[in-house]
Amino acid sequence: MTTKTRAPETSTEKSIVEEVRGPEDLRAMSVQQVHRLVPEIRRLLVDTVTRTGGHLGPNLGVVELSVALHRVFESPRDRILWDTGHQSYVHKILTGRAGALGSLRQGGGLSGYPCRAESPHDVIENSHASTVLSWAAGAARAYGLRGDTDRAVVAVLGDGALTGGMAWEALNNIATAPGHPVIVVLNDNTRSYGPTTGGIAEHLAALRTETTPECLFETLGLAYLGPVDGHDITAVETALRRARQLGRSVVVHCVTEKGRGHAPAEQDEADRQHAVRPLRSGRPSGDGSPSWTEVFGRELAELGAQRPDLVAVTAAMLHPTGLTEFAARHPERTLDVGIAEQHAVTAAAGLALGGMHPVVAIYATFLNRAFDQLLMDAALHRAPVTLVLDRAGVTGDDGPSHHGMWDLSLLNLVPGLRLAAPRDAATLRRALREAVAVHDGPTALRFPKGTTGEDIPAVRSVGGVDVLRRGEHADLLLVSVGAMAGTCLEVAALLAPQGVGVTVVDPRWIKPVPPGLVELSLGHRLVATVEDNGRAGGAGAAVAQALSDAGAPAPVRAFGLPQRFLAHGSRPEILESAGLTAPRIAADLAAALTYSRAAVRPTHGAVPHPAVPPH
Numbered sequence: 001m002t003t004k005t006r007a008p009e010t011s012t013e014k015s016i017v018e019e020v021r022g023p024e025d026l027r028a029m030s031v032q033q034v035h036r037l038v039p040e041i042r043r044l045l046v047d048t049v050t051r052t053g054g055h056l057g058p059n060l061g062v063v064e065l066s067v068a069l070h071r072v073f074e075s076p077r078d079r080i081l082w083d084t085g086h087q088s089y090v091h092k093i094l095t096g097r098a099g100a101l102g103s104l105r106q107g108g109g110l111s112g113y114p115c116r117a118e119s120p121h122d123v124i125e126n127s128h129a130s131t132v133l134s135w136a137a138g139a140a141r142a143y144g145l146r147g148d149t150d151r152a153v154v155a156v157l158g159d160g161a162l163t164g165g166m167a168w169e170a171l172n173n174i175a176t177a178p179g180h181p182v183i184v185v186l187n188d189n190t191r192s193y194g195p196t197t198g199g200i201a202e203h204l205a206a207l208r209t210e211t212t213p214e215c216l217f218e219t220l221g222l223a224y225l226g227p228v229d230g231h232d233i234t235a236v237e238t239a240l241r242r243a244r245q246l247g248r249s250v251v252v253h254c255v256t257e258k259g260r261g262h263a264p265a266e267q268d269e270a271d272r273q274h275a276v277r278p279l280r281s282g283r284p285s286g287d288g289s290p291s292w293t294e295v296f297g298r299e300l301a302e303l304g305a306q307r308p309d310l311v312a313v314t315a316a317m318l319h320p321t322g323l324t325e326f327a328a329r330h331p332e333r334t335l336d337v338g339i340a341e342q343h344a345v346t347a348a349a350g351l352a353l354g355g356m357h358p359v360v361a362i363y364a365t366f367l368n369r370a371f372d373q374l375l376m377d378a379a380l381h382r383a384p385v386t387l388v389l390d391r392a393g394v395t396g397d398d399g400p401s402h403h404g405m406w407d408l409s410l411l412n413l414v415p416g417l418r419l420a421a422p423r424d425a426a427t428l429r430r431a432l433r434e435a436v437a438v439h440d441g442p443t444a445l446r447f448p449k450g451t452t453g454e455d456i457p458a459v460r461s462v463g464g465v466d467v468l469r470r471g472e473h474a475d476l477l478l479v480s481v482g483a484m485a486g487t488c489l490e491v492a493a494l495l496a497p498q499g500v501g502v503t504v505v506d507p508r509w510i511k512p513v514p515p516g517l518v519e520l521s522l523g524h525r526l527v528a529t530v531e532d533n534g535r536a537g538g539a540g541a542a543v544a545q546a547l548s549d550a551g552a553p554a555p556v557r558a559f560g561l562p563q564r565f566l567a568h569g570s571r572p573e574i575l576e577s578a579g580l581t582a583p584r585i586a587a588d589l590a591a592a593l594t595y596s597r598a599a600v601r602p603t604h605g606a607v608p609h610p611a612v613p614p615h
Helices: 023-027 031-052 056-060 063-072 089-103 132-146 165-174 199-208 216-220 233-246 292-306 324-329 341-353 364-379 407-411 425-436 482-498 515-521 539-549 571-577 582-596
Strands: 079-083 153-158 183-188 223-229 250-255 310-314 334-336 357-363 386-390 418-420 443-446 460-462 465-469 476-480 502-506 509-511 526-534 556-561
Touching (some): 031 063, 031 089, 063 089, 063 183, 199 250, 223 233, 292 425, 310 341, 364 386, 364 407, 425 443, 460 515, 476 482, 476 515, 482 526, 482 582, 502 515, 515 539, 539 556, 556 582
Parallel strands (some): 079 153, 153 183, 223 250, 310 334, 386 443, 418 443, 526 556
């Protein structure tokens, strides 16, 4: 007797995700169809985001919540506002962009945040936390004044965002504007990156377990619905419909699980796979060298063992900013203030007042939020606070809100602040040790996202300036800022066959401009600076001002990022589009120097010029 082998069953059923071309399709679905849709969305997220890189854990946690929002409210007439926008991937899928998800965070593809150019459903491009309630308060008031009373304004924010002071400033106003209701959807997953800390987190925990007789939101004058199981679509839809019918501002408290439905994320105790790296040929991208963040984190942990006065301060980003090892070794000297950069900087000034030396580790783009505190609290009081600015310059795939291209311009305004831009791992370690040794004012270090690459040795130091290469002639002094050192050395190599002598230098400490840089400039026909900061008010502007003040005759050519919001893409793509590649810079400088080929080059003896041996 022969036994027939049964062929495996193959499903010809069309993916239900493909049927969602917009929220109207979602609203037309039956409950059974919706229950099929949810796991398909999760599979699509895991399959796509593990390949492209991006914010996986937060989006896995808001699948049911996003579905319910778009079934109850009629976007875009009803305004659904996200804080922060990295949890909007499901929203993108439900508003007709599932087919383009594979281009997520790629040049020319979908943004990792809401993007108004992509869809009318993306109302605000919100990627800095704790701001959405202010957007909602203003929008609700505007619609009320215009008579658009049938439009709902829905603000979705996480429990982590409630650790930011701006959220409470907005709630304070929302609670006293009864004619302009805002529906606040609180996505409570107990985390930002890591677990949310502080009194607000404890209050939300009490609300989740119904162990408190008082609700803070109700005390403020807001209605409160919850807690609601954020993974029960029916329960969430019921709560949202009730919220809309109330006709007053209300907090809908939805409890969710970050990373839900994907075991590796659920088991990741650090941050539930908050953000995953893209894969290239099955392996994470990178050149094998340590990241800038890793080098900083290890060095700070070592310094913490030697210096009992060092305190690490983070704004809800302990792991992303490299403070994990310091926190493990020195937990009593690690302070997580929540998503509250303003508080972080002034609290750091207070720590300095009390005799400690705080190191505030934040992303460069988030320094923007704490500029007043840096200027009027830390700098005015000459507080020995060290800022460590990760993700400085072009960050790549996170887009315009996350490029750290503003910090040099802002920091150049701060009296008494010293600023270092290390070029490699060795100079990062050295600069950190030098920074925490300063006791009479604030210091700052900036470095980019990615790996450090190989160390670039100096051939000599002149007046505090590292000389990386010296050409045969004193035609061009090329000033490298931070991680642009490799590019500058490539420029010199391209210009050398054309008979152009290029001296490449790295000031390391770029504010104030070292006297040695002014001295070196005196022997060159042209000075050029290369930085990955905006050109307005950056290092190039500071060097030009210093040379002008000193009466140095050489003109200055500044290369930097254009002063506009730069789209997402890879770092090489963005630098290429900005003209910050060695071939583009070399061509521009060669053209600038050809005007005077017949002129006599300054020789080392013709004008004062420090003795620097050729490379």
